[in-house]
Amino acid sequence: MLGPPAARTRDPTPEVVRHVTGPSRTARRRRRRRSPLWARLCIVAGAVLLLGSGGALATGAVLVDHVNNSVHTDDLLGDGSPRRGTADVRGPIDMLLAGSDMRTSWQTSGEKPRTDSIMWLHIPATLDRAYLLSLPRDLRVDIPADGRTGLGGGEDRLNASFPDGMRTVNDIAGGMQQLNRTVSRLTGAHFTMAGLVNWDGFTAITTELGGVTMCLDQGFTSHQPGFTNGPPLTFPKGCHHYDADKALKLVRQRDDVPGGDYGRQKLQQQYVKQILKQATSRGVVSNPTKIDSLLTAAGKAVTLDLGGYKPVDLALALHRITPATIVTLQVPHRAIWSGGTSEADGGTYEGEGLQQPLGDRLFAAMRTDRVDELLLTHPELASTVPG
Numbered sequence: 001m002l003g004p005p006a007a008r009t010r011d012p013t014p015e016v017v018r019h020v021t022g023p024s025r026t027a028r029r030r031r032r033r034r035s036p037l038w039a040r041l042c043i044v045a046g047a048v049l050l051l052g053s054g055g056a057l058a059t060g061a062v063l064v065d066h067v068n069n070s071v072h073t074d075d076l077l078g079d080g081s082p083r084r085g086t087a088d089v090r091g092p093i094d095m096l097l098a099g100s101d102m103r104t105s106w107q108t109s110g111e112k113p114r115t116d117s118i119m120w121l122h123i124p125a126t127l128d129r130a131y132l133l134s135l136p137r138d139l140r141v142d143i144p145a146d147g148r149t150g151l152g153g154g155e156d157r158l159n160a161s162f163p164d165g166m167r168t169v170n171d172i173a174g175g176m177q178q179l180n181r182t183v184s185r186l187t188g189a190h191f192t193m194a195g196l197v198n199w200d201g202f203t204a205i206t207t208e209l210g211g212v213t214m215c216l217d218q219g220f221t222s223h224q225p226g227f228t229n230g231p232p233l234t235f236p237k238g239c240h241h242y243d244a245d246k247a248l249k250l251v252r253q254r255d256d257v258p259g260g261d262y263g264r265q266k267l268q269q270q271y272v273k274q275i276l277k278q279a280t281s282r283g284v285v286s287n288p289t290k291i292d293s294l295l296t297a298a299g300k301a302v303t304l305d306l307g308g309y310k311p312v313d314l315a316l317a318l319h320r321i322t323p324a325t326i327v328t329l330q331v332p333h334r335a336i337w338s339g340g341t342s343e344a345d346g347g348t349y350e351g352e353g354l355q356q357p358l359g360d361r362l363f364a365a366m367r368t369d370r371v372d373e374l375l376l377t378h379p380e381l382a383s384t385v386p387g
Contacts (some may be wrong), residue, residue, distance in 0.1 A: 008131035076305035078177035082088055089317035091125035092369065095193040096180055098162065100172070112163040114177060117268075120189060124369045127317055129241065131371050132272065133362070134265055134331055134383075138351040143184050144181050147166070148174055157351050158182065172196060172303060187363040194305040204297040206244035208290075209278045212248060214270060215239040218258045247271075251350040269328040277323045327371065327381040332358045 079095070099117035116324075120133040137159040145153035152290055153165050165171075165178025206212050219237035233252055242250060251271055257263040284290050306314055332355035340347025362381060365374040375382055 015142050023228050029379075045248045069333050071299055071306075071311045072303045074173045074305060075114060076173055076176035076196060076302050076303065077180050077191055077307075079307075080365060085187065087310070087313040089127070091123055093121075093127075093193060094124040094191045094367075095123070095144075095187075095195060096176070096191040097121055097195045097197075098179060099107055101196050101238045108131045112166050112169055112175075115159050115162040115175070117159060118179065118183065118320070120183070120187065120191075120369075121368065122189075122369075123318065123321070123368050130319040131328070131329060131364060132269065132322050133329040133331065134269065135331060136352045139186075139331075139333065140336060140351045140353055141182060141186050143178075144185060146178050147318060149178075158186075176305075179344055187366070189367055190364070192307045196303045197301055203244045203248060204301055205275065206247055208294045208297045209275065209284070211243045212247050212271065214247065214267070214274065220253075220256050220258060220378040222225065222253055224253060224255045231239045240309070264329060268382050273323040273326055273328070276326070280322070286312075305375075329361060329362070329377075329381055330383055331372070332378075 023387065046218055097119040098115040100115055115137070118135040118137065119134065122131045122133070123129070135158060139153060141158050141161075143151075143153050143156050143161045143164060145151065148166055149164060149167055161182035162175040164175075166175040176194055176196055183189065184191065208221065216235060220235055222233040222235065233246075233249055235253075250263070250269050253267070253315045257267065259266065274355050275300075277329045278284065279294060284294065304311070333352045334355055336350040336353045337347035338350055343349065357383075358378065360380075361374060362371075365371045
């Protein structure tokens with residue numbers, strides 16, 4: 001059982017006030033409606049389109065310039081993003097990825113965004129494969145003090161660290177820097193790159209690809225509120241091609257999808273692999289007009305910190321990474337309850353905790369390129385998804 005959390009100096013504005021005992025179920029439902037959790041699945045969508053497009057760059061200098069110029073960059077890690085002055089990309093690469101529910105209306109409301117999706121992308125020195133680890137947004141962690149915002153640090157849920165690092169609603173760099181400090185403290189990783197995708201990215205990128213193919217082991221009917229004013233939505237078993245609107249509704253499922261939140265995470269990881277598969281297909285990479293539109297859509301949705309490398313150099317270096325060489329992972333975690341062991345017996349959900357020592361073993365394996373070895377004895381850490 002967790003001990004009492006450390007005291008934190010809180011920003012008095014309503015959007016960042018949280019109770020360390022966790023919000024009520026009603027509050028969590030209200031936040032869930034306002035915060036599209038499907039954002040986590042498009043965390044790497046824009047980055048993948050840029051980092052996996054090396055095969056298309058032979059189109060010519062115009063495309064190369066477009067790749068370099070279409071990406072919005074910022075110092076997301078707080079290290080100054082020094083220019084390396086070389087096109088020779090060296091691994092390993094550890095990239096912190098986050099999906100934000102930032103929306104245009106918040107520029108006037110002042111409400112700060114959340115990162116309901118956080119992933120660690122590890123690429124070994126060979127630059128020929130990748131490991132994508134999802135970190136639960138509700139994981140209870142130690143958030144360090146932030147001198148920029150005046151917050152004193154302490155225990156909270158992982159997704160609290162992003163708004164804690166923001167001085168204003170536009171301060172996404174500050175949010176990512178605080179998220180970086182928090183995840184680095186949790187995992188021991190030293191991140192050399194970072195990417196932030198806003199929630200508009202899903203629709204824009206999927207629309208440019210003409211939809212996305214998703215496969216379900218079990219079909220289901222959704223009764224989840226807020227998705228339709230008509231009859232319940234049905235998602236059949238098997239592989240089907242969905243337009244951007246219905247794909248969005250599919251990956252937002254939680255209450256009715258088989259497996260609950262775990263099933264939803266598998267859908268989101270499947271989307272990441274499918275978006276890469278379709279974006280690097282012959283019909284896309286051989287069509288300069290399609291590439292142009294796709295890069296434009298990704299560029300509007302993504303902010304990257306590439307550690308000083310040019311996007312085109314990174315894309316060329318990582319061209320061997322395909323959907324088949326991306327291993328998707330989940331941390332071993334457990335639900336934390338107070339006043340009971342579940343909601344059925346009066347318990348209050350407090351968040352997620354790491355199962356130890358396996359959690360730290362997974363983090364160490366990611367840092368030292370020993371994930372494949374760990375999976376031999378703990379195959380349950382891998383998320384098997386089509387792609």
